[in-house]
Amino acid sequence: xxxxxxxxxxxxxxxxxxxxxxxxxxxxxxxxxxxxxxxxxxxxxxxxxxxxxxxxxxxxxxxxxxxxxxxxxxxxxxxxxxxxxxxxxxxxxxxxxxxxxxxxxxxxxxxxxxxxxxxxxxxxxxxxxxxxxxxxxxxxxxxxxxxxxxxxxxxxxxxxxxxxxxxxxxxxxxxxxxxxxxxxxxxxxxxxxxxxxxxxxxxxxxxxxxxxxxxxxxxxxxxxxxxxxxxxxxxxxxxxxxxxxxxxxxxxxxxxxxxxx
Amino acid sequence: xxxxxxxxxxxxxxxxxxxxxxxxxxxxxxxxxxxxxxxxxxxxxxxxxxxxxxxxxxxxxxxxxxxxxxxxxxxxxxxxxxxxxxxxxxxxxxxxxxxxxxxxxxxxxxxxxxxxxxxxxxxxxxxxxxxxxxxxxxxxxxxxxxxxxxxxxxxxxxxxxxxxxxxxxxxxxxxxxxxxxxxxxxxxxxxxxxxxxxxxxxxxxxxxxxxxxxxxxxxxxxxxxxxxxxxxxxxxxxxxxxxxxxxxxxxxxxxxxxxxxxxxxxxxxxxxxxxxxxxxxxxxxxxxxxxxxxxxxxx
Ligand SMILES: Nc1ncnc2c1ncn2[C@@H]1O[C@H](COP(=O)(O)OP(=O)(O)OP(=O)(O)O)[C@@H](O)[C@H]1O
Ligand SMILES: [Mg+2]
Numbered sequence: 411x412x413x414x415x416x417x418x419x420x421x422x423x424x425x426x427x428x429x430x431x432x433x434x435x436x437x438x439x440x441x442x443x444x445x446x447x448x449x450x451x452x453x454x455x456x457x458x459x460x461x462x463x464x465x466x467x468x469x470x471x472x473x474x475x476x477x478x479x480x481x482x483x484x485x486x487x488x489x490x491x492x493x494x495x496x497x498x499x500x501x502x503x504x505x506x507x508x509x510x511x512x513x514x515x516x517x518x519x520x521x522x523x524x525x526x527x528x529x530x531x532x533x534x535x536x537x538x539x540x541x542x543x544x545x546x547x548x549x550x551x552x553x554x555x556x557x558x559x560x561x562x563x564x565x566x567x568x569x570x571x572x573x574x575x576x577x578x579x580x581x582x583x584x585x586x587x588x589x590x591x592x593x594x595x596x597x598x599x600x601x602x603x604x605x606x607x608x609x610x611x612x613x614x615x616x617x618x619x620x621x622x623x624x625x626x627x628x629x630x631x632x633x634x635x636x637x638x639x640x641x642x643x644x645x646x647x648x649x650x651x652x653x654x655x656x657x658x659x660x661x662x663x664x665x666x667x668x669x670x671x
Numbered sequence: 672x673x674x675x676x677x678x679x680x681x682x683x684x685x686x687x688x689x690x691x692x693x694x695x696x697x698x699x700x701x702x703x704x705x706x707x708x709x710x711x712x713x714x715x716x717x718x719x720x721x722x723x724x725x726x727x728x729x730x731x732x733x734x735x736x737x738x739x740x741x742x743x744x745x746x747x748x749x750x751x752x753x754x755x756x757x758x759x760x761x762x763x764x765x766x767x768x769x770x771x772x773x774x775x776x777x778x779x780x781x782x783x784x785x786x787x788x789x790x791x792x793x794x795x796x797x798x799x800x801x802x803x804x805x806x807x808x809x810x811x812x813x814x815x816x817x818x819x820x821x822x823x824x825x826x827x828x829x830x831x832x833x834x835x836x837x838x839x840x841x842x843x844x845x846x847x848x849x850x851x852x853x854x855x856x857x858x859x860x861x862x863x864x865x866x867x868x869x870x871x872x873x874x875x876x877x878x879x880x881x882x883x884x885x886x887x888x889x890x891x892x893x894x895x896x897x898x899x900x901x902x903x904x905x906x907x908x909x910x911x912x913x914x915x916x917x918x919x920x921x922x923x924x925x926x927x928x929x930x931x932x933x934x935x936x937x938x939x940x941x942x943x944x945x946x947x948x949x950x951x952x953x954x955x956x957x958x959x960x961x962x963x964x965x966x967x968x969x970x
Contacts, residue, residue: 464866467870468869469866469869469870488869488870488872489872490872491871491872493870494870495866495867495870497863497866497867499861499863501861501863501864501867503864503881503882503885504966504967505885505888505965505966514871514881515871517877517881518868518871518872518873518877518881519871546965546967548967
């Protein structure tokens with residue numbers, strides 16, 4: 411049908427429907443993401459950002475509405491390995507070395523050993539953990555583990571990246587470097603990225619569009635186009651339009667009834 | 672006296688090369704010997720104190736040499752011959768142990784295989800679990816002393832060698848802890864790890880072997896250690912109602928009949944039986960240490 415990367419029409423999600431701990435996590439989500447876009451989801455804790463990513467990834471089923479990923483059902487897109495999910499928690503397998511963790515998706519997808527090893531090395535180098543290939547996850551810091559998870563997401567070159575606060579556990583320096591790397595990968599490969607963050611500067615710096623959400627029930631209150639010139643560089647962070655966009659996002663969050671930092 | 676502190680500093684931290692210089696196996700051996708020594712001491716102390724208090728205070732067990740032989744007599748009898756042309760009792764008992772151990776090992780292997788199969792089947796289907804788990808649990812409420820003679824009699828009717836029946840009795844005790852613990856282990860992975868596999872559209876087989884089974888390993892090893900002792904108990908109890916003229920169970924039984932004339936022989940046989948179980952558990956603990964050597968907290 412269409413060439414959209416993600417289409418959501420009137421999507422709602424109710425957890426534990428009918429019981430006393432029923433939660434309406436999302437309500438009436440309408441969102442279309444074009445192929446090659448970089449879209450950030452921003453909003454306070456509990457507004458359903460992770461749930462929306464899980465819905466796109468066919469890891470939970472919507473209670474209402476319709477979803478489409480790469481012109482297919484989310485189910486089919488998952489079977490076609492169209493996307494990689496980088497979870498909020500690193501979720502590495504503790505009995506596998508860092509290298510073997512990154513190779514996990516390649517193993518499942520039947521990539522041969524030499525190729526697996528080469529690619530896992532390349533992506534570990536990218537996240538600057540090349541020398542930790544034979545370490546075990548528990549020998550790494552939280553931020554390093556998260557970078558391994560990012561390498562594991564990138565390693566099989568999916569068209570769509572679903573990233574849930576991937577840089578949340580990183581220090582400011584590493585975070586900015588990882589942002590540049592991600593920008594670079596995104597521009598080079600033309601991937602579509604859906605990126606959850608709590609940080610207004612991060613959302614504005616990375617995105618082509620910022621989706622502002624508010625809680626109870628989780629819904630989209632605003633969508634802000636970020637038309638800052640590409641490629642974004644160090645100078646972007648000091649430009650006036652960048653500050654104006656940040657103000658716009660901050661005000662959108664406040665208008666949604668959300669107190670921000 | 673001055674106490675010297677910090678002589679055995681525990682090394683902690685993420686760096687795997689900073690291991691404690693004392694291997695854990697050695698440390699646990701020292702503890703084992705220390706506790707063994709205190710048990711021996713307690714036994715002998717009971718005899719001494721009991722003799723003084725006898726007739727004044729009611730005692731659970733009479734402290735005389737007919738009921739509680741001296742430890743050295745128990746150990747000593749291991750090195751005596753019952754008949755001049757026979758090897759020493761220790762060798763006789765070790766031979767019988769070997770026979771029993773073979774039965775136990777076969778029971779252990781069969782029971783473990785059954786336990787794993789049940790756990791894998793149940794982990795794949797809640798329906799199977801709900802249908803069959805009650806029977807698995809019920810099977811363990813039937814007392815072993817009741818079921819052992821039945822299995823032996825049935826085995827004889829079919830015409831099996833007796834040791835097969837004994838191994839089946841052993842397997843009957845083994846499969847339960849293996850099934851229960853393995854199932855728990857297969858369900859133990861972080862739900863996000865399961866979601867990760869789902870996001871790769873991984874099949875059940877990949878999810879089982881790459882995530883669930885490795886996560887289950889610590890659970891499986893606890894079960895195997897319980898089952899190792901259970902397999903020996905099962906083999907010993909299985910030998911009792913059988914017509915075997917071999918095995919440690921038979922030896923225990925015959926020494927029970929001659930307890931009055933030689934109580935230390937029964938205790939010696941019990942000693943050898945515990946040694947057998949402990950060595951079996953020790954082997955499994957060693958394998959465990961090797962298999963789980965790269966897990967968090969293993970270094
Ligand atoms: N599996 C679940 N079962 C029940 N309720 C859930 C489940 N997952 C999420 N929820 C609920 O849905 C709501 C949205 O959760 P979600 O994790 O999507 O929020 P979030 O925006 O990602 O928050 P955060 O920024 O803290 O990660 C919350 O109220 C949460 O309690
Ligand atoms: Mg979240």
